[in-house]
Amino acid sequence: MKVKDIASPKNSLLQKIRRLDNSSDRRELGLFLVEGRKLIGEALSKNVELVDVIVSKSFFDQEIDRLALDIDTVTIVQDKIFNTLCTTDSPCGILATAKAHKNTLSEVLKRENGIVVFGECIQDPGNLGTIIRTALAFEASGLILSRGSVDHLSPKVVRASMGAVFSLPILVEQEIENCLKQLKAHDSLIIALDAKASQTFDFVRREGRVVYLFGNEGQGLSAPALSLADCVVSIPINEASESLNVAVAMGIVLYHSKHCFESGGDRSR
């Protein structure tokens, strides 16, 4: 392993890393941040291309021999400087820049009978990370995000996804009407989740590819999204509750959907 040292906080590599906390800079540079040993290990195991690996001086002194990751070159910076690079409250000792990979619609639709999740204007990075983690856990074939959603490569999303963002095909910045029309042309059943719908989600019989639409945390789905759906369904909840958190709703629907597909039928009432 090659080792480099950086002394100046104004070094261009450090300036580049600081820019990766900003979504338009991430897009411009085609890079994103991966923080912490565990996430970096996940990224490497999923063949994510790491461009730079930076460690704090104390991490290098105490941990580098036990790192057990296939890394060519590390750059060491003083702890005080390193801590200004981290986006977490408790500095992680090691971080990397990674190349962003752009997924296509055909990657998201790879499996013919797959479940696809479509998020419209998801705003909260924690929610989006959890949606990605949950989609992978229930073997969704991919995730589509509309324009106006939070960036799936923001540090908070990467963390909340627990590394699932490295594996799940994710198509971003989609114009909703155009994309839903394309999905219909690919023989997909479009099911919109809406807390106000009277039909509950477990009544829908499913065959072939299903796309579940989930809306923004505050506003739900837009009128165009609802009008293009083949059906609009809800998860039955207590009348006094307005709605479920979007990631929780999505977990319930995906668990149910996956296990109905697998058992070949509908287990609902």
Place this chain on the structure above:
Amino acid sequence: MKVKDIASPKNSLLQKIRRLDNSSDRRELGLFLVEGRKLIGEALSKNVELVDVIVSKSFFDQEIDRLALDIDTVTIVQDKIFNTLCTTDSPCGILATAKAHKNTLSEVLKRENGIVVFGECIQDPGNLGTIIRTALAFEASGLILSRGSVDHLSPKVVRASMGAVFSLPILVEQEIENCLKQLKAHDSLIIALDAKASQTFDFVRREGRVVYLFGNEGQGLSAPALSLADCVVSIPINEASESLNVAVAMGIVLYHSKHCFESGGDRSR
């Protein structure tokens, strides 16, 4: 409505409000913060006792006539000072201090065949808020939190709960062994969720009261919690995924549990 004005940022009421961002101060004062018109409305509708209501000058000028909430007295502060009181990124214009209510075990266990959620050392305020919101949505009879969990009255938890924290009976600071023994003495079936368990949660037949145990985000459940459970179960997920987010896992289990209870039988395979 009586109206008071505060000009000094060192005013004792403002100092008290600033302390409510800290959990030990909240405990000492027996108060917590409720921010924003929607949450304050929720609190009032659930008979939460509001002690002080503070609005920004511009909120007072533009919104107070349309507030439509039953509030005796409001205190106005300059926008610049008001914004230092808010714990949110975008200031909400109105906030209140509310009296904390302590729930007892018998309130949590009120319904004989109820579902109880037990969280051990839940750390993330967003997760805890979502757990509270989800528990109310699926009509759990209450939530129990072990010692070492994040404070359920922290501003972030209150917000993420979408006001469900005002309705759901919540028993806090419980010593896990002692509390689980008490629950068993109350004829409860204790089901622990553990991502490594081979038995899946939908195989368990349930009658009477059920307590679902969920562990810390990173560590899962402790050995004492696992050993006191009547059974240890998992939610089946993709082998490549380590686990689900705790609030998502809890949503899946509660949805399933509630609908099995209601239909009077087990809908699992």
